Amino acid sequence: MDVRWDILIAASSAGLCAGCAYLLHQRNSHLNAVSQATAFSTVSRLIDYLDENEVNEIELISVTGKVAAIGGAIKSKYLDNLEGVISEQQVVEHRSEWSSALQRWLDSESLISLATNQVPFSLTDGVNFISVFSPNLSYQSPTQIVYDKFEPKDEASAVRHLVNYVVGSQVKGHQYLEKLLPVETILTAIGTVKRSEGELSIAPPENGLPYLISRQSLTEVLQDLKGGTLNPKIFMVIFGAISFTAISYMAYSKYQKYLARKKREALIREMESMRDANGDSTESCVVCLDNPRGTVLIPCGHVCVCLLCSEQVDTCPVCRHEIEQIVRTYNA
Template identity: 30%
Template sequence: MDFLPEIIGETVILGLDTLILGFCMRQLSKCKHILNGLQTAPVLDIDSTLNKEINKYPNNVIPYVVIRGLVKPLGTPITSNYNHSVTGVVQRLTIKEHVIARTSAGFWSDQTRTIHEVCNCTPFVLNSGKYSIEVVDALAAELLDMDVISDKFEPMSPGVIDHVWGFFSGVRQRGLQTMEEMLRDGSYITAIGELSKSNSGALKIQPPKDGLPLYLTTATKSTLLKRLTSSRDFLRILVVVFGVVAAAASCRIAYKYLKRRKRRVLEECMRKQLAVGRRERRAIARDHNLTDLQLCVVCTENPKEVILLPCGHVCLCEDCSDNIADTCPICRERIESRAPAFIT
């Protein structure tokens, strides 16, 4: 534990770096998985050949497929709240609060916080002529491209009291932003997901079951592949950078540990050398014409030089005292302390 204060900085850096590195590696693995799935996903048209293609796969399920078509609602579409001439199948209403907040450094910065969000969805299909595919659970799509129908910002007019309160609280209100987004009826989009055929022959595209995402986007397959490739390359750079930092921190900790270990080995060697020197000097200075009562009860060669406390027995030489740390060899009482004794 006495080594921890020496490496506290490196330990904190290594811990944070390991967390970030783990997150980056997880995202990189996910990105590679999606990229591999998208590269092998077939691009199919919504026509008469679609049933033949799906029959080639087990259980009439294509794990990952790319299909483009026109959005068409099944039933009554959703009407825009701000433009009644616009209809769609997916609607997102968002209210955001814009504030100017004081940071811990004392500066003021613009910040945005979502205070309310509502999503509405109606069943719809991707249509091409007389053929169609139903889209299941569109709100679960990882990428859902929608058009902005309305984006209004209502600024606030704070008074003197609001300015004073904002100065002390560190938050000043700027206003509210209300946004409406919709996946319009008639939009031409790309759906990427799992394609299956029910017992009745109806075709459905839905979120895949193997961890791949559902995409409902206006982008093409090649555009998505470029985005994912760019993300993969960026994550690789992050993994390399944080991996180098982790390796450097680990090497620094290992260097300090080895340096400390080497220092302790040298100190131990010096201590042993000093102990040997003291024993040699004691041996030279000792009187060798002693009676049996004056000899150490352990080695019976050196004179009694140490008193054991609390029992008070003088029975050991200094050399033997270094090797006996628990109990007195005479009475077996626990040794709490010891002191030099002089016998004349």
């Protein structure tokens, strides 16, 4: 079955354009929501606002504070005197793989070990606290790399090198990474704030609004959100242009086929009228052997094909001379 590439390109690019439009709409919604959220530089100011307005819940706010562990903190595996509330430890294996297609060795990485841990924590201004719920649901990770070390594999024997060369794969070494959210880190939290029995907490909104725990300031968060809308907008325009071009091509092709069909129908009607007017006196086309001859081929001058067949031949059927012009003939 023949593939209609024009339809395939138009449909796929239109789908990608719609996906980019949805992503752009979502990011613009997040940007608008965060830019309109009430911002508090300290937890104490947030509490004062709740007291003044006699409310215990706000749908979306922004508050800044220092990280404080609720209970015991997590000690860093590699660094002394460093503690945090969220920990992620990775071991990444680095290999060289032989590519038969490219005829060269290519570097590759694979995660062979991952350990995560977190403890409850809050943000504080030194006087008041606000508990942070579900930090793993933040669309940006607040952790930072505190340890990154690559340990190359010990030198192998000549026999081992030969085996690796034959197999087409060899281990170069292992990379040890530790990501941590240290205590005392200044964070910006954006989400829904609630106060229950005197306890203040911030958690993911329930209506699809953004939830963010970030080491950036609110101004930097807004700048990132604005920059994040640029790529979907560019790709939306690109895929939209491709889809429009493909659809325009299909419409043009269909219109050309419509014109060709109408022209063919007109020629058929004209040949039928010639047949009716001349009866059997007109010689038949040497190509289709049915319709009456109605054209003269230039420069050879042969009158041998009908109106329909003259549209399909490039050389004269009688002398094989290349056709430069076709002239309609009329019988008086």
